[in-house]
Each structure stands twice: as C-alpha cells, then as structure tokens.
Amino acid sequence: xxxxxxxxxxxxxxxxxxxxxxxxxxxxxxxxxxxxxxxxxxxxxxxxxxxxxxxxxxxxxxxxxxxxxxxxxxxxxxxxxxxxxxxxxxxxxxxxxxxxxxxxxxxxxxxxxxxxxxxxxxxxxxxxxxxxxxxxxxxxxxxxxxxxxxxxxxxxxxxxxxxxxxxxxxxxxxxxxxxxxxxxxxxxxxxxxxxxxxxxxxxxxxxxxxxxxxxxxxxxxxxxxxxxxxxxxxxxxxxxxxxxxxxxxxxxxxxxxxxxxxxxxxxxxxxxxxxxxxxxxxxxxxxxxxxxxxxxxxxxxxxxxxxxxxxxxxxxxxxxxxxxxxxxxxxxxxxxxxxxxxxxxxxxxxxxxxxxxxxxxxxxxxxxxxxxxxxxxxxxxxxxxxxxxxxxxxxxxxxxxxxxxxxxxxxxxxxxxxxxxxxxxxxxxxxxxxxxxxxxxxxxxxxxxxxxxxxxxxxxxxxxxxxxxxxxxxxxxxxxxxxxxxxxxxxxxxxxxxxxxxxxxxxxxxxxxxxxxxxxxxxxxxxxxxxxxxxxxxxxxxxxxxxxxxxxxxxxxxxxxxxxxxxxxxxxxxxxxxxxxxxxxxxxxxxxxxxxxxxxxxxxxxxxxxxxxxxxxxxxxxx
Amino acid sequence: xxxxxxxxxxxxxxxxxxxxxxxxxxxxxxxxxxxxxxxxxxxxxxxxxxxxxxxxxxxxxxxxxxxxxxxxxxxxxxxxxxxxxxxxxxxxxxxxxxxxxxxxxxxxxxxxxxxxxxxxxxxxxxxxxxxxxxxxxxxxxxxxxxxxxxxxxxxxxxxxxxxxxxxxxxxxxxxxxxxxx
Numbered sequence: 001x002x003x004x005x006x007x008x009x010x011x012x013x014x015x016x017x018x019x020x021x022x023x024x025x026x027x028x029x030x031x032x033x034x035x036x037x038x039x040x041x042x043x044x045x046x047x048x049x050x051x052x053x054x055x056x057x058x059x060x061x062x063x064x065x066x067x068x069x070x071x072x073x074x075x076x077x078x079x080x081x082x083x084x085x086x087x088x089x090x091x092x093x094x095x096x097x098x099x100x101x102x103x104x105x106x107x108x109x110x111x112x113x114x115x116x117x118x119x120x121x122x123x124x125x126x127x128x129x130x131x132x133x134x135x136x137x138x139x140x141x142x143x144x145x146x147x148x149x150x151x152x153x154x155x156x157x158x159x160x161x162x163x164x165x166x167x168x169x170x171x172x173x174x175x176x177x178x179x180x181x182x183x184x185x186x187x188x189x190x191x192x193x194x195x196x197x198x199x200x201x202x203x204x205x206x207x208x209x210x211x212x213x214x215x216x217x218x219x220x221x222x223x224x225x226x227x228x229x230x231x232x233x234x235x236x237x238x239x240x241x242x243x244x245x246x247x248x249x250x251x252x253x254x255x256x257x258x259x260x261x262x263x264x265x266x267x268x269x270x271x272x273x274x275x276x277x278x279x280x281x282x283x284x285x286x287x288x289x290x291x292x293x294x295x296x297x298x299x300x301x302x303x304x305x306x307x308x309x310x311x312x313x314x315x316x317x318x319x320x321x322x323x324x325x326x327x328x329x330x331x332x333x334x335x336x337x338x339x340x341x342x343x344x345x346x347x348x349x350x351x352x353x354x355x356x357x358x359x360x361x362x363x364x365x366x367x368x369x370x371x372x373x374x375x376x377x378x379x380x381x382x383x384x385x386x387x388x389x390x391x392x393x394x395x396x397x398x399x400x401x402x403x404x405x406x407x408x409x410x411x412x413x414x415x416x417x418x419x420x421x422x423x424x425x426x427x428x429x430x431x432x433x434x435x436x437x438x439x440x441x442x443x444x445x446x447x448x449x450x451x452x453x454x455x456x457x458x459x460x461x462x463x464x465x466x467x468x469x470x471x472x473x474x475x476x477x478x479x480x481x482x483x484x485x486x487x488x489x490x491x492x493x494x495x496x497x498x499x500x501x502x503x504x505x506x507x508x509x510x511x512x513x514x515x516x517x518x519x520x521x522x523x524x525x526x527x528x529x530x531x532x533x534x535x536x537x538x539x540x541x542x543x544x545x546x547x548x549x550x551x552x553x554x555x556x557x558x559x560x561x562x563x564x565x566x567x568x569x570x571x572x573x574x575x576x577x578x579x580x581x582x583x584x585x586x587x588x589x590x591x592x593x594x595x596x597x598x599x600x601x602x603x604x605x606x607x608x609x610x611x612x613x614x615x616x617x618x619x620x621x622x623x
Numbered sequence: 624x625x626x627x628x629x630x631x632x633x634x635x636x637x638x639x640x641x642x643x644x645x646x647x648x649x650x651x652x653x654x655x656x657x658x659x660x661x662x663x664x665x666x667x668x669x670x671x672x673x674x675x676x677x678x679x680x681x682x683x684x685x686x687x688x689x690x691x692x693x694x695x696x697x698x699x700x701x702x703x704x705x706x707x708x709x710x711x712x713x714x715x716x717x718x719x720x721x722x723x724x725x726x727x728x729x730x731x732x733x734x735x736x737x738x739x740x741x742x743x744x745x746x747x748x749x750x751x752x753x754x755x756x757x758x759x760x761x762x763x764x765x766x767x768x769x770x771x772x773x774x775x776x777x778x779x780x781x782x783x784x785x786x787x788x789x790x791x792x793x794x795x796x797x798x799x800x801x802x803x804x
Contacts (some may be wrong), residue, residue: 420684421677423685482680540669540670595670598671606659606675607627610635613658
C-alpha cells in the first residue's frame with residue numbers, strides 16, 4: 001500500500017509541487033487577474049498586453065459572445081446586447097434594478113428566481129451567467145499564461161455585499177468552472193497587497209470607491225492577523241455616479257432634453273468619464289459630444305468638477321463615521337489610510353478623505369490593481385504554497401441577519417460586524433398538534449420592519465416529528481461561513497430528528513438552476529457533465545488523501561490505536577482505487593466512507609492543536 | 624479527552640474561571656486559536672475537515688465575543704454558577720438608581736435643544752461611561768471575591784440599563800452627525 005506508507009518520524013515529506021492559483025477582482029467597470037509568480041504578485045495581461053479587462057459582455061445573434069475591450073467598443077452601437085456594470089444586478093431584484101434609474105438600457109424580464117434576466121439576442125440571461133462569462137475569459141487567460149489548470153481562485157467582493165450578492169458571485173465562479181477558495185472582501189485584499197502585515201501593528205482604514213460601489217473598512221492588524229473591526233458602505237454609489245452628474249451638466253449646458261436615447265446616453269457618459277479622467281492631471285478639459293442635433297463643444301474645469309462631485313464624496317463620509325463608531329474608534333486612532341478603486345484617483349476624493357482622517361492616504365499601488373494583487377497573495381496561501389505564512393484574515397458580516405417574527409418585525413440573530421465564521425441557534429416550538437412543517441423568513445439589514453430589510457431566503461422545515469402543540473423543541477442553527485454565506489440547519493431536540501430544509505432564495509438561484517445553467521453552457525451536455533463531475537470528485541479525493549497522508553505522517557501514532565489506524569488505511573486504499581476509476585459516484589461513496597472512519601482522528605488532532613496553541617500561554621499569566 | 628467544542632469558554636482559552644482578565648492576553652490567545660482552526664488554515668484539506676474547522680472557528684469567535692465584553696462575560700460567569708439573566712431583565716428594587724436613570728434619559732431627550740448638541744451629547748456620554756466603569760469595578764469585586772451572587776446580579780442588571788442608554792446615545796450621535804455633515 002504505497003499511498004499511506006508512513007515515513008520515519010522527523011523525515012520530511014517530499015516538497016509538493018507549486019499549485020497554480022489566482023486572484024480575481026471582478027469589478028463593476030473592469031476586472032483583473034493576478035497571480036504570485038516567483039514570489040511576487042503581479043497582474044496578468046492578455047495577449048495584447050492589456051491588464052484591465054472591461055467588465056463588458058456583448059451577446060451576438062449566433063449565440064456567441066465577446067468579452068472585454070472589443071465588447072466595450074460596441075456598447076454605443078449595440079446597447080441592448082452589450083451588458084456593462086452587470087455587478088450592480090448580482091443578487092438583486094427587479095425593483096432594485098429599477099431604482100437604479102432610467103439610465104439602464106436593458107430589457108429586464110422577471111424570472112422565477114427573484115433576480116431578473118436580461119433579454120439579449122442570444123436569449124434571456126441571468127446576471128450570474130454574464131459574470132461567469134467574464135470569469136471564464138479570465139480563467140482562460142490564467143491557464144494560458146500560467147501553463148496549467150488552476151487549483152483555485154480567490155474572487156473579491158465589496159465588503160458591503162449581502163448574502164445574495166455573495167452567493168451570486170460564487171455561483172458565477174462555479175459556472176465558469178473555477179474552484180473558489182474564498183470570497184475575499186476587497187478592502188481586506190487591498191490591505192494585504194500593501195504588505196501591511198509586515199508593518200507595525202495598528203489600525204488601518206481602507207477607503208474603496210469603485211465604479212459602482214463604495215466601501216469603508218476599519219481593520220486592526222496584530223502580528224500578521226488582520227481583523228476587520230467594522231465595515232460600512234453603499235452598494236449603489238461610485239464613479240459611475242460622477243459620470244452621471246457630469247453627463248447631466250453637459251445636457252444642461254447643451255440644452256438636451258431629460259430623456260436622451262440609449263445611444264446618445266452612452267456617448268454622453270463616455271464623454272463625461274473621459275472628462276473626469278482628464279481632470280485628474282489637468283486643470284481644464286475640452287468636451288466634444290456628437291448630439292442627435294449636431295456637435296456640442298464646451299469646457300469643464302477642475303473647480304467646476306469638484307463642485308459637481310462634492311455631494312457624492314460627502315455621501316461617502318457618513319459610512320466612514322459609522323464604521324469608526326462601530327469599531328469604537330476616533331479618526332485619530334487610524335494609522336494608515338489605504339485608497340482603492342479607480343475613482344480614488346480623482347484629486348477631490350483624495351483631499352476630502354485625507355481631511356476626514358487627518359492624514360495622507362497611501363496611494364503608491366495602482367488603485368485599480370491593488371485588490372487583485374491582494375487576492376493573488378491570499379490565493380497563493382490558500383492553495384497551500386506557503387504553509388509557514390502566519391497571515392490570517394478575519395472578516396465580519398457586514399449587515400445584520402434576522403428572521404421575520406409576528407407582525408412583520410425582524411428579530412436580529414447575528415448583528416452586523418460580528419466576526420465570521422459564526423453560528424447562532426434559536427429555538428422554536430410548534431403551535432398546533434401534529435404540526436410537521438414550519439416556515440422561516442431570513443432577512444438582512446438593520447431596520448425593524450421586514451419590508452425595510454433585504455429578503456434573503458425562505459426556509460421550509462419539513463419532517464418535524466408530529467407531537468402535541470408546544471412539545472416539539474426545534475433548534476434552528478444559522479451559520480455564516482468565512483465567505484459570508486449563510487446556511488441554515490434544524491433539529492428537533494427531543495427526538496434528535498433532523499428537519500429537512502427547503503431553501504428558496506429571494507434573489508438568487510437554487511442549486512438546481514445553477515446545475516441547469518451549467519448543463520446549458522456545455523456543447524455535449526450529458527458527456528461534459530459526467531466528465532466534469534468525475535473531475536470534481538477526483539480533485540476532492542486527492543485533497544482528502546493528501547491531507548490525510550500528511551497528517552498521518554505527523555502524528556497517527558499519537559492519536560490512533562492500531563485498529564483505528566487499520567480501518568482508516570483500509571478506507572484510504574479503497575478511495576485511492578476508486579479515484580483511478582471513472583465512476584464519480586464510487587469516488588464520492590469512498591470519500592464519505594473514509595471521512596466517516598477518520599472523523600475521530602480529525603477531531604482529536606484539532607482538539608490537540610487547540611490545546612497546544614494555548615500551552616504556549618502561561619495558564620495564569622497574571623496573579 | 625473532551626472535545627474543545629464542549630469546554631466552557633474559560634477552559635477553551637486556558638483562562639482561570641473568573642471575571643478579571645487582561646485584554647491583551649485574551650486577544651493574543653484568540654489570535655493563536657484562530658491561527659490553528661480557521662478554515663483558511665485548512666483550505667487544502669477535504670470538505671469534512673473544512674467543515675469541522677468552520678465549527679471550531681465559529682465556537683472560538685463566540686467564546687471571544689463573550690469573554691471580551693465585560694457585561695457578557697459577567698453574565699456568562701453567573702450562568703456557569705447557575706444564575707441565568709435574560710437580555711430584557713431589569714431591576715425595580717433600587718428607587719435611587721431608577722431616579723438617576725430617568726434623569727439621564729431626560730437629559731438625553733433634551734440634547735437636541737442644546738446650543739451645541741454634539742458637544743452636549745459628548746459630555747453626557749462621558750458621564751454615562753464613568754458611571755458604567757464604576758459599576759464594572761464593583762462587579763469585578765463582587766464576582767471574584769466570593770460575595771453573595773445576588774450582589775453581582777444586581778450590578779449586572781444595572782449595567783444592562785446603562786448599555787441600553789449607551790446604544791441610544793450612539794444612535795442619536797449618528798443621527799446628529801448625518802444631519803450636520
């Protein structure tokens with residue numbers, strides 16, 4: 001049995017190969033890919049040397065699509081089929097989309113899952129599918145540049161994203177065929193990129209103003225551990241809004257009516273964006289727009305721009321104060337201010353933020369690339385390439401989680417800014433004799449009324465053992481993992497029966513829908529699905545076997561008697577054989593069997609490691 | 624060897640079961656625990672191990688949140704000694720204390736009418752904090768010196784009043800700031 005041959009104690013195991021991992025910044029306007037190569041994290045360009053991939057997908061009548069610059073250039077000519085800023089629709093409902101204003105040129109179609117579909121010549125598409133097409137493009141770039149299959153990726157999300165938006169992002173990763181190691185908050189990624197873990201301990205504020213979202217995060221750094229203390233933001237505020245006020249100014253100057261057509265609107269926004277960017281380095285800029293009635297020319301200077309966008313920047317300062325208050329800190333406690341997002345290039349943004357925190361912000365890493373670079377560093381660690389690295393990122397849940405109670409009120413289960421992962425339990429009872437089902441409505445937000453919070457999902461508990469009213473004690477556990485994703489489980493306490501839970505996400509896809517999309521995306525659906533499932537199970541089998549082997553080399557003797565050890569080795573052997581076969585179900589079964597016999601071992605090891613970690617501290621360090 | 628998931632929070636952190644603790648020491652223990660169990664530390668292991676890591680990490684987070692907050696720590700200690708205090712539970716036995724609470728609440732209600740509301744609120748917040756800290760040191764004494772449990776319970780209930788008051792101060796502060804800027 002070669003696989004689990006135990007080496008002599010102290011003998012090092014063979015150094016494993018470098019695993020390919022990447023960080024992806026899936027942005028509203030642009031997306032980026034980065035990876036750690038020869039020890040340094042860098043963004044990876046496409047064949048033409050371009051690092052930024054515009055987050056734009058154009059769908060064509062023949063069912064194909066274009067991603068990036070080529071799609072962006074067609075945006076003005078083919079506005080209905082060219083999807084830009086799709087990140088704004090992720091995990092959102094049709095009403096949210098409408099509230100973004102008349103600026104959206106797409107035809108939205110209501111869908112069974114609350115997230116509306118976008119009607120294109122290539123069919124009705126979920127924002128998740130559009131995002132997956134962007135991710136697939138980056139995956140291809142990564143595999144071509146790095147020369148192999150990716151072990152996993154870290155995808156960044158705004159810290160302020162709620163559960164539905166995070167789940168949609170993770171689903172997009174899955175659809176793109178990526179193994180998502182972690183969803184990482186963008187500000188945390190930026191702090192990592194600046195290598196702040198190498199600097200003295202202290203408080204860091206990360207101000208992230210992107211194309212469509214604003215986030216502020218307050219982090220505490222202590223010996224390589226980044227602990228997010230508080231986060232706040234606005235998921236519908238960004239550089240796009242600056243473009244809109246500038247476009248509004250142009251319309252006013254040029255005497256254009258309030259409701260320009262889609263094409264003109266795109267031209268106005270492009271001119272506005274170009275003017276804003278030009279004013280970063282110059283004091284004034286000439287604007288030139290082709291209107292429906294002829295050409296308009298005008299001049300915008302820095303002072304005028306500052307005045308136009310000042311209210312928008314001011315809007316970002318309220319969340320800054322709130323985050324500091326939640327962290328129980330004053331602006332003076334902040335040692336570093338990190339700037340993220342293309343919109344932080346705007347001089348007025350830098351000066352107002354500097355003023356608010358009373359210190360010069362850090363701007364030396366390109367604000368467009370800093371998030372992807374941080375994600376790449378984290379992906380490299382999570383893929384297992386740096387086992388000695390002490391860095392650890394502890395994130396928080398950005399918005400409170402609650403359940404609906406009588407009268408449409410919310411009861412908070414997990415308050416915002418609680419460190420994740422977190423689990424909280426609640427007990428319910430039945431109010432009718434023989435009741436076997438009950439419903440739970442989980443929402444996210446700070447307000448008292450359910451209707452003012454975001455609906456996340458409705459959970460239906462079934463198979464509750466029938467009892468007299470009030471006798472059943474149903475313990476519902478809400479768990480939020482390190483990605484900020486919620487899962488719910490329920491157990492009847494007196495009988496120990498696990499209730500079956502059916503989840504209906506309010507603005508997300510069910511597992512079945514993701515599966516269907518996956519199938520639809522493949523040319524030879526059935527064969528491809530089989531091949532994919534087999535590959536997934538093989539990867540999981542390898543992980544399990546490799547981790548087990550490494551553990552057993554270290555300490556099998558301390559934790560297992562010979563009988564237990566023989567049982568584990570037997571199950572591992574079975575899995576190793578199944579893994580080389582072609583039956584994905586057999587592999588899955590073998591994994592489950594191995595996990596069942598090794599639970600006791602994993603548990604003992606973890607408990608022992610916890611005790612070991614505490615042994616370094618004196619039992620009573622102060623008398 | 625019992626599972627760390629069933630240990631009480633003090634045992635989990637290898638700390639003596641008492642109220643007094645050194646915050647920096649607690650923080651250092653927390654970091655070392657998370658460095659051991661956090662799911663990111665088990666990212667390349669199989670699903671099962673990652674699930675177990677997540678459970679442990681959630682448990683350690685819960686323990687840390689409980690131990691680091693003076694009021695929650697006190698309630699947890701009382702719970703371990705067999706005395707559960709509910710969130711909403713209040714005391715009605717000390718008329719002098721209730722009178723003082725009413726006065727503080729009146730002061731809070733009148734903040735908006737002051738010339739400089741933010742500054743007035745700041746003064747009031749300092750006053751509240753000082754009284755809270757005074758209660759806290761009495762509580763530390765009561766819990767760690769073997770006094771009657773009733774004495775500690777009364778102090779915890781008084782602190783709960785102050786915590787609610789502090790929450791209202793914070794809400795008002797947020798509202799005032801947002802109106803002002």
